[in-house]
Amino acid sequence: MAGGCLCGAVRFELTAPAHDVYHCHCSICRKLQGALYPTYGVVARTGFRLMKGADNLTTYDSSDVVHRHFCKTCGSHVFEDTDYQPENVWFSVGTLDDGADPGGRATTERHIFWESRTGWYEPGDDLPKVIEFGESKPTT
Amino acid sequence: MSDVMKGSCMCGKVHFEVREPATDLYHCHCAMCRKMHGTAFATYAVAPRDSMVFTQGADNLARFDSSPGVSRFFCKTCGCQMTIDVAAQPDDRWFMPGILDGAVHPGAADRERHIFVGSKLPWLHLDEKLPQSEEA
Numbered sequence: 001m002a003g004g005c006l007c008g009a010v011r012f013e014l015t016a017p018a019h020d021v022y023h024c025h026c027s028i029c030r031k032l033q034g035a036l037y038p039t040y041g042v043v044a045r046t047g048f049r050l051m052k053g054a055d056n057l058t059t060y061d062s063s064d065v066v067h068r069h070f071c072k073t074c075g076s077h078v079f080e081d082t083d084y085q086p087e088n089v090w091f092s093v094g095t096l097d098d099g100a101d102p103g104g105r106a107t108t109e110r111h112i113f114w115e116s117r118t119g120w121y122e123p124g125d126d127l128p129k130v131i132e133f134g135e136s137k138p139t140t
Numbered sequence: 141m142s143d144v145m146k147g148s149c150m151c152g153k154v155h156f157e158v159r160e161p162a163t164d165l166y167h168c169h170c171a172m173c174r175k176m177h178g179t180a181f182a183t184y185a186v187a188p189r190d191s192m193v194f195t196q197g198a199d200n201l202a203r204f205d206s207s208p209g210v211s212r213f214f215c216k217t218c219g220c221q222m223t224i225d226v227a228a229q230p231d232d233r234w235f236m237p238g239i240l241d242g243a244v245h246p247g248a249a250d251r252e253r254h255i256f257v258g259s260k261l262p263w264l265h266l267d268e269k270l271p272q273s274e275e276a
Contacts, residue, residue, distance in 0.1 A: 004175070005175060005178075006172060006175040006176045006204075006206060007204065023180070027243070028150060030238040030239060030243075031148065031149055031150035031218075031220055031238075031239050032149075032150045032218055032219060032220055033177050033178055033179055033219075033220070033221065033238075034177055034182075034214075034220050034221030034222060034236035034238055034239055035177050035179040035181075035182060035183060035221075035236065035238045036167075036183045036237070036238045037179075037238075038177070038178065038179045039179060039180045058216070058217075058219065060150070060151065060217060060218040060219060062150060062218075068218075068219070070218075070219030071219075072202070072216075073204060074176065074204040074206070074212075074214075075176070075202060075204060075212070075214030075215075075219050075220075075221055076175055076176055076177070076178050076219075077177075077178040077219055078178060092177075092178025092179065093178075093179075093180060093261075094174040094175060094177060094178045094179040094180055094181075095174075095175055095178045098171075099171070099174070099259070099260070099261045099262060101261075101262070101263050105263065116243075117243070118237070118238065118243040118245075119243060120243075120245045120249075121167075121183070121267065122267050122269075123265065123266075123267060124265060124266060124267035124268055124269070125265035126265075127265075
């Protein structure tokens with residue numbers, strides 16, 4: 001699978017499927033990507049390769065331990081790193097080419113920080129909706 | 141709705157107010173909007189351009205023209221997509237209701253719909269109560 005920002009300055013490849021996929025409704029994620037709820041895939045760092053545009057990324061630290069990388073040219077949030085899981089990379093599922101399925105959804109797809117949702121849009125699915133990270137709370 | 145809506149990017153450098161309720165509201169599933177936000181779909185509200193005012197940090201916005209006449213503005217510091225100006229519709233301004241403070245409803249509830257559903261993520265489940273169109 002391959003993906004990138006809208007303008008094409010930043011490109012990446014995945015050589016492994018995501019092992020975790022979730023939709024995040026927290027206000028930090030909403031205000032970073034200008035959306036009702038961003039969707040993230042988590043992949044082993046060994047399965048993520050930044051092919052192009054490392055020098056065209058701006059990093060914004062949304063907390064002391066979460067580092068978000070977006071394209072300087074078009075603003076697309078492409079991926080993020082965390083200090084608490086350095087072995088993983090989080091990518092923005094919407095940046096995958098051709099609407100590719102990130103993988104891992106069958107067992108992990110869920111809505112997190114459900115308590116922070118806008119409240120006026122209901123996704124209309126039967127996926128689990130959990131408070132904060134649910135049982136997958138990271139060590140922060 | 142008569143209250144002024146306020147919103148900002150994540151880092152807080154850019155703040156805006158919307159002083160009239162939105163006149164349109166939709167969720168766009170086109171490939172361009174998905175990549176722009178890095179999300180499964182993008183949600184936009186439209187307000188009269190005069191009613192949407194940047195109250196802080198307008199000089200911290202970067203502009204990206206995603207197509208001729210469509211200018212998108214995002215915060216240079218945190219990358220939050222904030223507004224869109226369309227040259228063909230100079231009286232309107234698009235904004236992202238997901239960044240309104242308090243997660244308030246932007247207005248135009250009777251207009252809420254899904255567009256470009258023909259391009260949507262094949263695996264994404266949509267709220268079936270809302271109208272859908274294949275394109276715009």
